Amino acid sequence: MSDVVAIDLGGTNIRAARVDKNGKILVREKISTHAKEGMAAVVANIAGLVQKVRGPDTVGVGVGTPGVPNHKTGEMLLPAVNIPGSGGFQLTKELTRLTNLPVSADNDGNLAALGESWLGAGKGEPVVIIFTLGTGVGGGLVVDGEVYHGTHNLGTEFGHLSIDYKGRKCGCGNLGCIERYASASAVGRDAREALSAPNAGKSLMLELAGGSIEKVEARTVWDAAGKGDALAIKLADDCCDYLSCAVGSLINSLNPSCVIIGGGMSLAGEPLRSRLQKRIDEGRAFGPIAKDARIKIAILGDDAGILGAARMALNVAEHSVQKS
Ligand SMILES: [Zn+2]
Numbered sequence: 001m002s003d004v005v006a007i008d009l010g011g012t013n014i015r016a017a018r019v020d021k022n023g024k025i026l027v028r029e030k031i032s033t034h035a036k037e038g039m040a041a042v043v044a045n046i047a048g049l050v051q052k053v054r055g056p057d058t059v060g061v062g063v064g065t066p067g068v069p070n071h072k073t074g075e076m077l078l079p080a081v082n083i084p085g086s087g088g089f090q091l092t093k094e095l096t097r098l099t100n101l102p103v104s105a106d107n108d109g110n111l112a113a114l115g116e117s118w119l120g121a122g123k124g125e126p127v128v129i130i131f132t133l134g135t136g137v138g139g140g141l142v143v144d145g146e147v148y149h150g151t152h153n154l155g156t157e158f159g160h161l162s163i164d165y166k167g168r169k170c171g172c173g174n175l176g177c178i179e180r181y182a183s184a185s186a187v188g189r190d191a192r193e194a195l196s197a198p199n200a201g202k203s204l205m206l207e208l209a210g211g212s213i214e215k216v217e218a219r220t221v222w223d224a225a226g227k228g229d230a231l232a233i234k235l236a237d238d239c240c241d242y243l244s245c246a247v248g249s250l251i252n253s254l255n256p257s258c259v260i261i262g263g264g265m266s267l268a269g270e271p272l273r274s275r276l277q278k279r280i281d282e283g284r285a286f287g288p289i290a291k292d293a294r295i296k297i298a299i300l301g302d303d304a305g306i307l308g309a310a311r312m313a314l315n316v317a318e319h320s321v322q323k324s
Pocket residue numbers: 159160170171172173174177179
């Protein structure tokens with residue numbers, strides 16, 4: 001059976017896997033990115049990794065990268081932050097030259113969405129939206145098994161949906177972006193601010209963080225909320241109130257069959273999922289549309305991006321077979 005090599009280019013590590021048509025991971029490898037050496041050196045290291053994990057039946061390579069590649073030409077439209085020389089780099093052309101295999105590339109968020117829709121929480125779903133809640137808020141949209149790319153692959157920046165026209169200033173220049181309210185960073189910040197207030201009462205969050213307000217983060221909030229801490233419950237409720245505005249607006253726009261919550265904060269699991277679903281069902285999305293849209297928690301973890309990259313490479317290989 002033919003297979004593909006999937007690459008997940010991260011700021012710290014480059015992960016590679018050989019993956020078969022059914023999504024079974026056959027071989028894995030990981031090396032340090034050494035991002036400071038620049039994009040040309042990073043891509044040469046990726047080529048070395050491809051040679052190491054490829055097999056006799058490998059038909060292509062799929063690369064997930066930070067930044068935004070043009071998904072048709074493989075040129076980096078927006079640079080991968082922290083990798084010098086990545087802006088404008090001919091990613092797929094150079095890697096094809098070095099490996100002699102067809103190479104495709106896409107943004108890592110898009111590929112996480114594709115991975116979850118292929119084999120994860122969105123399996124079998126026709127229209128899948130993903131919100132990833134981490135340091136920031138990312139997103140992706142997969143329709144009938146294909147990533148939605150917009151005009152120049154610059155869409156699905158769900159973190160910059162505004163939920164308040166007079167709200168908090170965002171790094172993108174807008175006001176009230178959901179990223180400033182419902183990312184893991186934002187929830188941690190809100191908790192530390194609440195605990196630092198002059199009238200702050202006792203909270204289990206402080207105990208869980210070893211008595212240090214600085215160590216309180218989003219995970220502390222969800223842990224304490226699960227144990228019944230009143231302030232943590234309020235913060236968890238607030239997070240889902242904010243999130244429901246953005247998610248509800250997207251549901252109304254796109255009529256998805258499911259919305260998957262991924263990223264580090266998705267480890268909060270069912271308490272997060274059920275809070276969000278309740279708000280959607282209670283009116284944050286228009287009734288008939290809300291009925292279609294089930295909120296789910298991502299299940300593939302770190303493998304979502306690798307499996308999405310594999311699916312993309314398999315799609316390219318299948319299309320070229322159909323053409324010939
Ligand atoms: Zn923004």
